[in-house]
Amino acid sequence: MAITYIDCKDSQIKKIFKLDTPKSSYCIGIVDEEGIVGHLYYGEHINDINISALTPFTEAPFVPSKNNRDRGSIVDSIPVEYPTQGLGDYREICLGVESLKGYNAVGLTFASFDIVEGKNEIPGLPATFADKTEADTLILHCEDKVLGLKVDLIYTAFKKLDVITRSVRIINESEESIYLTRVLSACLDMKDRDFETVTLHGSWARERRIESQKLTHNSMIFGSKRGESSHQDNPFLMIKTASAFDEYGEVYGMNFVYSGNFMASAAKDQFDNVRVTMGIHPENFKWKLDKGEVFNAPEVVMVYSGEGTGHMTRTFHDLYRQNLIRSPYKNMPRPVLINNWEATYFDFDTDKLVSIAREASKCGIEMLVMDDGWFGNRFDDNRALGDWKVNEEKLKGGLKYLVDEVNKLGLKFGIWFEPEMISPDSDLYREHPDWAIAIPGRVPVRSRNQYVLDMSRPEVVEYTYKQVVDILQSANIEYVKWDMNRQLTDLGSYYLDSERMGELSHRYVLGVYSLQERLLQDFPNLLLENCSGGGGRFDPGMLYYSPQIWCSDDTDAIERLSIQEGTSLVYPLSSMGAHVSDCPNHIVGRNTPFETRGNVALFGTFGYELDVTRISEEDRNLIPSQVETYHKYNELVRSGDYYRIASLRENGHFDCFGVVSKDKGEALYIFVRGMAKANSRTDFIRLKGLQADKIYTVEGFEEKYTGDILSKVGIPVALRNGDFVSKLIHVIEA
Ligand code: DGJ
Numbered sequence: 148m149a150i151t152y153i154d155c156k157d158s159q160i161k162k163i164f165k166l167d168t169p170k171s172s173y174c175i176g177i178v179d180e181e182g183i184v185g186h187l188y189y190g191e192h193i194n195d196i197n198i199s200a201l202t203p204f205t206e207a208p209f210v211p212s213k214n215n216r217d218r219g220s221i222v223d224s225i226p227v228e229y230p231t232q233g234l235g236d237y238r239e240i241c242l243g244v245e246s247l248k249g250y251n252a253v254g255l256t257f258a259s260f261d262i263v264e265g266k267n268e269i270p271g272l273p274a275t276f277a278d279k280t281e282a283d284t285l286i287l288h289c290e291d292k293v294l295g296l297k298v299d300l301i302y303t304a305f306k307k308l309d310v311i312t313r314s315v316r317i318i319n320e321s322e323e324s325i326y327l328t329r330v331l332s333a334c335l336d337m338k339d340r341d342f343e344t345v346t347l348h349g350s351w352a353r354e355r356r357i358e359s360q361k362l363t364h365n366s367m368i369f370g371s372k373r374g375e376s377s378h379q380d381n382p383f384l385m386i387k388t389a390s391a392f393d394e395y396g397e398v399y400g401m402n403f404v405y406s407g408n409f410m411a412s413a414a415k416d417q418f419d420n421v422r423v424t425m426g427i428h429p430e431n432f433k434w435k436l437d438k439g440e441v442f443n444a445p446e447v448v449m450v451y452s453g454e455g456t457g458h459m460t461r462t463f464h465d466l467y468r469q470n471l472i473r474s475p476y477k478n479m480p481r482p483v484l485i486n487n488w489e490a491t492y493f494d495f496d497t498d499k500l501v502s503i504a505r506e507a508s509k510c511g512i513e514m515l516v517m518d519d520g521w522f523g524n525r526f527d528d529n530r531a532l533g534d535w536k537v538n539e540e541k542l543k544g545g546l547k548y549l550v551d552e553v554n555k556l557g558l559k560f561g562i563w564f565e566p567e568m569i570s571p572d573s574d575l576y577r578e579h580p581d582w583a584i585a586i587p588g589r590v591p592v593r594s595r596n597q598y599v600l601d602m603s604r605p606e607v608v609e610y611t612y613k614q615v616v617d618i619l620q621s622a623n624i625e626y627v628k629w630d631m632n633r634q635l636t637d638l639g640s641y642y643l644d645s646e647r648m649g650e651l652s653h654r655y656v657l658g659v660y661s662l663q664e665r666l667l668q669d670f671p672n673l674l675l676e677n678c679s680g681g682g683g684r685f686d687p688g689m690l691y692y693s694p695q696i697w698c699s700d701d702t703d704a705i706e707r708l709s710i711q712e713g714t715s716l717v718y719p720l721s722s723m724g725a726h727v728s729d730c731p732n733h734i735v736g737r738n739t740p741f742e743t744r745g746n747v748a749l750f751g752t753f754g755y756e757l758d759v760t761r762i763s764e765e766d767r768n769l770i771p772s773q774v775e776t777y778h779k780y781n782e783l784v785r786s787g788d789y790y791r792i793a794s795l796r797e798n799g800h801f802d803c804f805g806v807v808s809k810d811k812g813e814a815l816y817i818f819v820r821g822m823a824k825a826n827s828r829t830d831f832i833r834l835k836g837l838q839a840d841k842i843y844t845v846e847g848f849e850e851k852y853t854g855d856i857l858s859k860v861g862i863p864v865a866l867r868n869g870d871f872v873s874k875l876i877h878v879i880e881a
Contacts, residue, residue, distance in 0.1 A: 149283040149304035150262050153196050163187065164260070164285055165196050166304035166311055171451035173304070173311050174198060175228055175287070182257035184289060184300065186226040186336045189311075190397065191453045224418050226336030229289070229300055229315070231255055232329070239366065239412045239424045241315075243329030245433075246294065251328070255289040255298055262286075266303045266312075271657050273404050273691030274446045275303075275312055275470045282306060295321025305470075309451055309462050315444040319436040326649075327434040331410070331426025333401065333447035339419040340397065341389045345456075346411075347381035347713045352701040352734050354378050354682040355713030357796070362386065362413055362421065370410035370428050374599070374635025374652055375679055376403075376686040383717050384411040386423055391455055393791055394835075398452040400459045401425050402717055404471070405445035406688035407656035408432070431638055433649025448687065456716070457835075461788050464719040467690055468786070473667075474694035476674050477721065480781045481695065481752050482513035482559050483774050484626070489702065489728050490758035493520035493527055496541045501552050506759045508556040510770035515553050516561035516628060516754075521546075523573065528632075529596045532568040533575030535614035537621075550622035561626025561674070562618065566611045567659060568597050568632065582607050584651070586639030594633035602658025603651050604642040612662055619670060628697065629663070631679040656688075663692040676724055676752075685714060695722050695752045702728035702756055704739045704747040705871055708819060709796045711751065712804070720806065721785040725751025727773070729762055741766045743873040745773040746817050750784055750804075753777045776875070780815050783808055787815075790835035795821050800830075805876070807836035811854070816876040823870050833861035834878060846877040 151165045162177040174187035174196075187198060222235035230236045232243040233252030244253045263286070264279035287300040299316040313333040319325055342362040346369060347355040360367070369384075371377035382403035388396050401423065403409050408428035415421050425447050436442055448466065452458035468477060485507045487495055495517075504515045519525070521542060523534030537546045550560040569576050569583050571593070576583065583598035585591040591598050600607050618624070640651050666673065675693035677684060681700035689696055696718075699710045707725065714723055725748040730738045748754070759767060787806030795802035805816030816834060837843060837854030844851050845862055852862075857878070866872045 148262070149306050150285050151196055152260070152262065155197075160185070160187075162257075163196060163198070164287070166285065166302055167192060168305055168309040168311065168451075169307065170453060171309045171311070173302070177257045184228045184255060184257050184287060186228050189335060189337065189399070190451060224416060224420060226420065228287070228334065229255060229298070230334055230422075238416055238422045239368075239414070240329070241331035241334050241424060241426065242298065243327070243429065244294065244296070245326040245328050247323055247325070253291050253294060253296065255291055258288045258290045258297075260285065260287050269314055269443050269446060271660060272443060272445050273471075273660065273688045274314070275310075275404065275448060275466060277303065277305060277470055280306070281470070294325060295319065296325065305466070308466050309458070310466050311449045311451075312446050313449065314446040317436065317442045317444070319438055319440050322438060324435055324437045327436055327442055329429035329432065330434070330442060330444045331424050332403070332444045333425050333449065335399065335401070335423040335449070337421045339415050339421050342386050342421060343389050344413050345385040345387060347383050347716065349378050349713075351378050351680055351683070352699060353706065354685065354699050354710055355381050356709055357713045357716060361389075362415060364415045364417075366412055366414040368410065368412040370408065372408050372428055372430050374407060374655060375631060375684045376406050376409060376688070377634070378679075378681065378683040381717075382409045382411065382425070382686050384413065384423065384425060385456070385459070386413060386421070387456065393457045394455045396455050398456050398459045399423070400450040400452070400463065400717070402448045402463065402687055403445065404448060404687040404691070405656070406659070406684050406686050408652050427653060431649065431652045434653065435646050435650070445688070457790060460716055460791075463717045464789055467687060468719050468721060471687055472690050472694045472722070474675070475672060477694045478786070480778065480785070481674065482626075483511070483777055484514040484516050484561060484754040485512045485759060486516040486518055486628075486726065486754060486756050488518035489733055489756045493525065495520065497543050497549050497552070500549060501556075502760050503758065504553045504556050504558050506767075507755070508558055510759065510767065511774035512558065512755060512759070512770070514559040514561055514626060516563065516626060517549075518563040518628070519565070519630070521562070530570045530572040532565055532570040532597050533573045533600070535564070535618060537618070546618070547622040550624065554623055559625045560623060561628065562624050563628045563630060564615055564618075565630040565632060566615055566662065567600050567602060569600050570597050581641035584635060584640065584655075585637050587641070589637060589639075591637040594636070597633055599633060599635055599655075601640050601642060601651075601655075602662075603640050603654035608658045608662055612665055615666065616669065619673070625672070626674040626676065627666075628676045628678055629693070631684060633680075634683075660688070660692070667692060678724070682710070682714070685718065687718075690718070690722055695724050697724035698751060701734045702726055703732035703735045703737050704744040705737060705795070705819075705821075706735060707747050708802045711747070712791070712794055712796065712802075715789055715804075720750050720789065721752070723751035724754075726754040726756035728755075729757040739871045740869065740873070741769050743819060743871050745769065745776070746873045746875055747819065749773075749777055749780065749875075750806075750817060753781070780877075783813055783815055788836055792816070792832060792835055795819065803832055805834070805836065811836070811838040811841060812880040814878040816878070817873060818864050818866075818876060819871065819873040820866055821871065823868055830864045831861040832864055832876070833858055834876070837878065842881045843878045844881045851881045
């Protein structure tokens with residue numbers, strides 16, 4: 148069992164629950180007869196369970212049931228598992244309520260517990276999964292007797308990965324309704340160890356840039372109130388000791404398995420205790436829980452690494468590849484696709500697409516994806532979202548004809564949708580203006596000239612599903628790119644009652660999840676790629692439904708180095724949509740060698756985003772060998788362990804990272820140099836992740852070397868002159 152329970156009757160801590168992963172332990176203590184659920188320890192694995200004497204609860208005044216005098220000050224500083232509102236804990240809290248009479252105090256005490264094998268699903272929500280050989284789950288049943296509220300704190304400890312997941316279930320067992328005004332999913336209280344925070348910040352076309360700062364007494368709070376997890380802030384927070392680096396130091400990573408509004412916080416309190424929290428953003432959240440109803444909060448994944456960020460990253464990658472992504476494609480090479488967005492934008496017809504497919508098939512490309520602009524009156528991005536009927540002016544002969552022609556050329560066919568949206572200039576809006584998210588009497592804010600459909604409304608979800616399914620059933624469509632190009636404003640629903648209006652943002656996300664779940668159940672072999680104006684919804688929630696997510700609209704290979712670096716800190720390479728595009732790049736105007744564009748995209752899902760009929764012959768001639776290289780290395784890239792060696796973002800000179808097979812028998816690294824410099828140095832790259840006593844061949848080198856030499860001495864990288872040149876370094880056991 149990964150979970151141990153001990154009864155320690157004679158101490159102040161009455162019960163201890165110890166959760167063990169291979170290299171980490173997490174301990175919870177039930178304090179006093181009163182049953183406060185305290186946090187005892189999270190960090191490197193400990194063997195002994197008897198830690199009660201070492202806990203932070205030994206300070207004299209803290210015997211709440213016996214010494215009420217100093218209760219207020221103590222409640223504000225002790226480490227707890229799930230802090231609540233209104234009873235003296237003035238740090239960030241997780242649970243907030245409003246009773247029908249307007250009171251907001253809530254306090255939890257332990258009632259009972261269950262330890263079960265494996266892991267249960269969270270109804271309606273994405274979550275990691277595990278069978279009984281992989282994990283055990285602890286459920287702490289807590290209660291607020293005054294409110295009649297039951298709160299289950301749910302923890303799963305993974306047996307082969309250093310992962311602990313947390314979620315919360317709230318049940319209203321009172322006679323009257325109550326409003327939940329804040330339900331976060333996890334809290335982590337610790338003593339300070341000179342911690343720093345690391346987050347993934349960005350914007351459209353520059354998503355997930357790594358940012359770090361010192362943890363201070365000023366609350367560091369970030370999140371999204373945009374209705375999606377967002378380009379701006381990813382639902383990931385890492386706390387690390389200041390001395391932690393890739394391969395050493397202590398690191399705590401937290402990632403929220405949710406695709407809507409979220410909030411994460413970290414701060415030191417007056418006694419330098421650190422509190423970290425994560426969950427649904429409390430702004431725009433007010434959930435009415437009627438008698439007998441249950442509210443499930445989404446899951447937070449926590450990874451502890453005592454071996455630096457590298458181990459944390461590899462743990463997240465393994466977890467998501469094995470225990471989150473469900474698609475049959477997760478362990479398969481994805482078809483090399485060509486997408487027509489940057490090739491044509493809205494200006495295409497059947498002939499154009501077939502000509503792209505014809506040329507693509509000669510190059511070995513395996514799938515054509517028809518992007519935005521194939522439906523309704525969609526000649527630009529100002530109209531027609533919601534009118535999911537094929538535009539036969541563009542697609543003469545219809546969709547089936549086009550798909551058949553593409554299939555005849557030996558290519559699969561994929562299609563783009565933006566199912567959650569409605570254009571004010573659309574037949575759908577003219578018929579159902581009340582289906583858009585809007586506040587009566589207020590003209591909704593337009594973004595990309597579109598509104599958002601009210602996914603809290605069952606008939607909207609039903610209608611949308613039918614539109615998508617009708618198209619999918621009309622031809623041999625094997626892939627869907629599910630886009631979402633604007634964020635939520637004007638939070639009003641014509642469907643929800645005033646007392647439930649605060650539920651709109653979360654219900655919206657639940658509606659989207661239910662749509663994608665149905666799609667996957669009905670089309671189990673469909674390859675789904677999520678997308679949101681590039682990478683605005685790159686989160687673990689989406690990975691539960693799609694094995695890959697479009698990483699960014701910025702397809703410039705050099706910009707992509709930073710974007711893919713930040714993304715791969717948490718998310719596996721197999722999930723990162725990465726394509727080779729034309730130059731000058733459409734977003735930044737940069738010219739990069741075609742070879743480098745291919746090499747960078749190789750460390751994602753790989754594909755093309757260009758007009759293959761119009762690029763230079765020299766570039767086109769490189770495609771067949773790039774496709775071949777993709778096939779040669781994809782299994783390694785998809786399933787290997789990720790190692791970061793250098794970051795162009797940090798050193799301004801070169802970028803280098805790689806993947807090593809689980810058996811350490813093969814590795815592939817990429818080296819990309821920045822701007823050319825006159826008379827510059829030869830770079831020596833110390834290859835990470837190899838096995839010291841194995842003998843390896845490095846492509847391009849005659850001699851064989853031990854892993855020890857390759858990782859400690861390194862290899863020289865010689866490159867031709869020029870800006871942004873790159874090289875793949877393939878290492879294989881001799
Ligand atoms: C945003 C996506 O990220 C692009 O790839 C493209 O699909 C456009 N939307 C289409 O509107």
